[in-house]
Amino acid sequence: MKGLHKFLEKNVKPQFEEGGKLEKFYPAYDALATFAFVPGHTTSPGGVHVRDGIDLKRTMFTVVIALIPCLLFGIWNIGHQYAINLSDAGMASWIGEGNSATFWDKFLFGLPLVLPVVIVAYAVGLGVEFLFAIIKKHQVNEGFLVSGMLIPLIMPIDTPLWMVAVGTIFAVVIGKEVFGGTGMNILNVALTARAFLFFAYPTKMSGNDVWIHTGYDSSKASTEAGTMVDGFTGATPLANAFEGAIDQLPSFYASFMGWIPGSIGSTSVVMVLIGAAILLITGIGSWRIMLSATIGGALMGMLFNWIGPAYFPDNLYLQIPWYHQLVLGGFAFGVVFMATDPVTASQTKTGKIWYGLFIGLLAILIRTVNPAYPEGIMLAILFMNVMAPMIDHYVVQGNIKKRQKRAKLATATA
Amino acid sequence: MSTTVRIKKGADIKLVGEAEKSLEKAAQSDVFAIQPPDFHGLTPKMDVKEGDEVLAGSPLFHNKKKDNIRFCSPVSGEVAEVVRGAKRRIMEIRVIPDKEIKFKDFGAIDPKSVDREKLINTMLEAGLWPMLRQRPFSVIADPEDKPRAIFISGFDSNPLAPDPDFVIQDNQELFQLGLDAMVKLADGAPVHLNIKKGTTALKDMKGVTLNNVSGPHPAGNVGVQIHHIMPINKSDVMWYLDPQDVINIGRFLKTGNTDLRKIVALTGSEVKNPKYFEMRMGSNLKDILSGGLTEGNNRIISGNVLNGNKISEDGFLGFYNNQITVIPEGDEPQFFLTEGWLAPGFSKFSLNRSFPSWLMPGKKYTLNTNKNGEERAYVMTGEYEKVFPFDIFPVQLVKSIIVNDIESMENLGIYEVAPEDFALCEYSCTSKIQVQKLVREGLDTIMEEFK
Numbered sequence: 001m002k003g004l005h006k007f008l009e010k011n012v013k014p015q016f017e018e019g020g021k022l023e024k025f026y027p028a029y030d031a032l033a034t035f036a037f038v039p040g041h042t043t044s045p046g047g048v049h050v051r052d053g054i055d056l057k058r059t060m061f062t063v064v065i066a067l068i069p070c071l072l073f074g075i076w077n078i079g080h081q082y083a084i085n086l087s088d089a090g091m092a093s094w095i096g097e098g099n100s101a102t103f104w105d106k107f108l109f110g111l112p113l114v115l116p117v118v119i120v121a122y123a124v125g126l127g128v129e130f131l132f133a134i135i136k137k138h139q140v141n142e143g144f145l146v147s148g149m150l151i152p153l154i155m156p157i158d159t160p161l162w163m164v165a166v167g168t169i170f171a172v173v174i175g176k177e178v179f180g181g182t183g184m185n186i187l188n189v190a191l192t193a194r195a196f197l198f199f200a201y202p203t204k205m206s207g208n209d210v211w212i213h214t215g216y217d218s219s220k221a222s223t224e225a226g227t228m229v230d231g232f233t234g235a236t237p238l239a240n241a242f243e244g245a246i247d248q249l250p251s252f253y254a255s256f257m258g259w260i261p262g263s264i265g266s267t268s269v270v271m272v273l274i275g276a277a278i279l280l281i282t283g284i285g286s287w288r289i290m291l292s293a294t295i296g297g298a299l300m301g302m303l304f305n306w307i308g309p310a311y312f313p314d315n316l317y318l319q320i321p322w323y324h325q326l327v328l329g330g331f332a333f334g335v336v337f338m339a340t341d342p343v344t345a346s347q348t349k350t351g352k353i354w355y356g357l358f359i360g361l362l363a364i365l366i367r368t369v370n371p372a373y374p375e376g377i378m379l380a381i382l383f384m385n386v387m388a389p390m391i392d393h394y395v396v397q398g399n400i401k402k403r404q405k406r407a408k409l410a411t412a413t414a
Numbered sequence: 415m416s417t418t419v420r421i422k423k424g425a426d427i428k429l430v431g432e433a434e435k436s437l438e439k440a441a442q443s444d445v446f447a448i449q450p451p452d453f454h455g456l457t458p459k460m461d462v463k464e465g466d467e468v469l470a471g472s473p474l475f476h477n478k479k480k481d482n483i484r485f486c487s488p489v490s491g492e493v494a495e496v497v498r499g500a501k502r503r504i505m506e507i508r509v510i511p512d513k514e515i516k517f518k519d520f521g522a523i524d525p526k527s528v529d530r531e532k533l534i535n536t537m538l539e540a541g542l543w544p545m546l547r548q549r550p551f552s553v554i555a556d557p558e559d560k561p562r563a564i565f566i567s568g569f570d571s572n573p574l575a576p577d578p579d580f581v582i583q584d585n586q587e588l589f590q591l592g593l594d595a596m597v598k599l600a601d602g603a604p605v606h607l608n609i610k611k612g613t614t615a616l617k618d619m620k621g622v623t624l625n626n627v628s629g630p631h632p633a634g635n636v637g638v639q640i641h642h643i644m645p646i647n648k649s650d651v652m653w654y655l656d657p658q659d660v661i662n663i664g665r666f667l668k669t670g671n672t673d674l675r676k677i678v679a680l681t682g683s684e685v686k687n688p689k690y691f692e693m694r695m696g697s698n699l700k701d702i703l704s705g706g707l708t709e710g711n712n713r714i715i716s717g718n719v720l721n722g723n724k725i726s727e728d729g730f731l732g733f734y735n736n737q738i739t740v741i742p743e744g745d746e747p748q749f750f751l752t753e754g755w756l757a758p759g760f761s762k763f764s765l766n767r768s769f770p771s772w773l774m775p776g777k778k779y780t781l782n783t784n785k786n787g788e789e790r791a792y793v794m795t796g797e798y799e800k801v802f803p804f805d806i807f808p809v810q811l812v813k814s815i816i817v818n819d820i821e822s823m824e825n826l827g828i829y830e831v832a833p834e835d836f837a838l839c840e841y842s843c844t845s846k847i848q849v850q851k852l853v854r855e856g857l858d859t860i861m862e863e864f865k
Contacts, residue, residue, distance in 0.1 A: 001749040004749075005749070037749055038750065038755055040746050042713075042745050042783040045723060047833075047850045047851055049715055050427070050719045050781040050782070050783060051783075051784070051785045051841060052762075052763070052764045052786065053766075053786050054766040054842075055755055055786055056793060056845060057755040057756075059768070143793070181791070183793045283766060283767050284768065284794075286796065345795070399805065399826070399827075406647060407647035410650075
């Protein structure tokens with residue numbers, strides 16, 4: 001590998017340095033070269049002489065690793081939902097009669113559908129990042145490594161790729177770069193993308209018909225199934241619940257395991273818990289936020305369980321048991337991967353607890369009370385992203401007051 | 415009123431190369447130097463010129479802003495050279511010693527009976543005063559101040575730091591004498607001597623408040639101890655000094671000579687035989703370093719790996735340092751899969767559990783000077799708080815320094831901290847921010863504002 005590094009230094013780098021042909025693109029070269037080789041930069045002569053092994057690349061990549069179980073499950077689940085719905089509609093399909101499709105059938109069915117979304121999100125997002133780095137002549141930061149994985153996982157499967165691209169561009173430019181790039185943004189980047197698409201193209205992002213793949217591939221379909229596409233709708237359980245079909249809600253077990261319709265990668269609580277374990281063991285995700293958000297969600301669920309039947313008998317959603325609320329939809333995914341984004345969350349210990357608690361409370365509140373937004377977790381997190389600096393402000397003020405009081409006391413006794 | 419302080423937040427970075435407990439008297443080096451940059455914020459004004467003959471204890475230069483604070487030659491001999499750096503800043507005043515050191519005689523002093531003014535003046539005259547530093551700001555104490563307390567941290571908790579018992583055990587009597595002088599200087603204010611739990615050399619000292627301190631680094635930092643025993647408010651002044659300097663002051667009082675010595679731990683993975691050396695202050699380190707280090711590109715640090723200063727192989731011992739650390743330079747690029755950011759990282763010590771070091775708590779590491787990444791904006795939160803045992807929000811304070819907001823700096827507690835207290839924050843920083851430098855800048859801003 002030393003040879004490769006020497007080659008880069010000798011033959012490639014000069015092209016990008018001052019006076020080279022590709023001088024303008026130095027940030028792009030620098031990003032790729034430092035990706036492959038941690039530079040031999042040493043600590044300064046004063047200050048610490050040794051540094052912790054951790055850097056932002058490793059941190060971000062750990063989160064990406066934590067997301068991979070969700071991604072793999074999502075790919076399988078796309079195929080799984082498709083197969084179920086075909087057989088429900090009484091149609092034979094290319095993946096076999098009824099539910100006889102195998103694990104690999106389903107996985108390989110989902111793969112070509114999900115992969116392009118991931119590739120588009122990364123390509124477009126990193127493209128924008130590189131472009132900004134080149135224009136503003138700064139280094140490419142690692143923030144998008146995680147955002148690029150989160151964006152596909154919270155999209156409905158049939159979101160057109162151009163929409164993924166538009167949402168990503170909006171999120172990176174308006175959500176992040178205008179504030180100064182990684183570390184400076186106020187709103188979670190991936191959720192900004194999701195929210196933008198949600199409000200700009202509501203028909204593609206919400207409602208009953210977007211959560212299961214309905215695309216039709218004639219080369220694979222058997223002849224009698226050739227016109228089946230309109231035969232079923234893929235309603236999300238949350239949407240169903242609002243239409244009163246509370247009995248159609250998947251069981252606690254099914255929602256926990258995640259084989260229900262939903263966004264690409266956010267349905268399975270099991271996979272989210274695996275990711276959570278990785279984040280908590282490495283200490284990269286905040287346990288305070290995860291715990292307090294879960295408690296917040298549970299509390300709100302309990303409250304509705306208690307007052308729902310007596311005061312709002314029409315809203316059956318309020319009667320879903322509180323523990324069931326926690327495994328439905330993107331709640332778990334949002335709490336573990338989105339709420340814990342360190343840049344947009346509260347930064348103080350106490351602040352994190354309040355921030356998480358309110359996310360939990362608001363997510364369930366929005367989901368159950370406002371029929372237009374069955375997916376409350378997205379709005380709850382974005383709202384609390386905005387509130388996080390204020391929470392921190394009060395926590396820090398508490399510390400300042402304590403210090404001022406101590407000083408006063410000292411002068412009084414002196 | 416003795417206090418027990420248990421520090422919970424912090425971390426001990428375990429390095430290879432701890433000094434073996436054997437003491438060697440280093441041969442007198444052939445050149446000595448006092449280095450003005452050791453004293454932060456000092457503008458030196460020369461009292462001698464090249465070629466002048468000096469005694470041990472004669473002034474070499476003084477503080478231009480406070481001209482009674484003098485800096486004296488540790489040895490007798492000839493002023494050989496005034497080394498200047500960029501903008502003609504004075505970096506070193508080198509003295510070539512006589513074979514037989516001749517001392518300027520200040521006369522023995524009994525610290526219990528001496529007048530406080532006289533004690534201060536003698537210490538100023540003999541160049542001992544710079545041993546006393548003050549919080550806030552971590553600069554040389556102002557002899558006109560009356561401190562709220564004097565603090566002595568009886569131990570150093572930095573990586574590979576000298577063992578307090580080993581360094582002090584043979585000088586307990588001198589230490590007590592120095593301590594008596596501190597009691598006099600405190601003038602009724604408390605003198606706190608903070609002892610590491612389990613150490614013995616200082617536990618029988620008299621006339622002062624003995625406090626027990628336990629826990630990981632930075633438990634040995636005097637700033638941490640002050641914060642937990644007697645937190646600094648705005649306009650408070652605390653004085654502090656190093657235990658070895660208490661011994662030096664004791665020896666001065668007993669003999670009337672500025673016979674200033676240090677027991678120095680030579681440590682680090684690149685030292686062949688790490689052990690202790692006794693030497694005069696200001697000694698050149700060439701003799702004890704040459705031949706004693708492994709081959710290769712090494713970094714020599716006067717002090718420890720967290721807040722020492724890089725020196726050359728023929729450099730000098732820093733005024734406040736009791737330790738020399740030699741570690742390998744890390745100027746080689748690291749391929750991301752084999753040793754870089756995506757490698758398992760068995761050879762790297764990290765406070766983050768994405769590295770396996772937390773599973774091997776006893777392991778000692780050979781760390782090099784590679785930054786292991788590039789500087790970024792703040793992203794991670796909660797990192798500094800884990801290793802920062804103050805009731806202060808470290809990141810918020812650093813950010814207030816970055817935006818130069820003096821009021822916020824004061825409110826957030828800048829008077830209570832010094833750069834060294836942030837050393838572990840800097841170590842663990844994912845974004846590789848130079849925290850100690852920033853804290854120093856913040857302190858300078860405040861000092862400038864209120865001078």
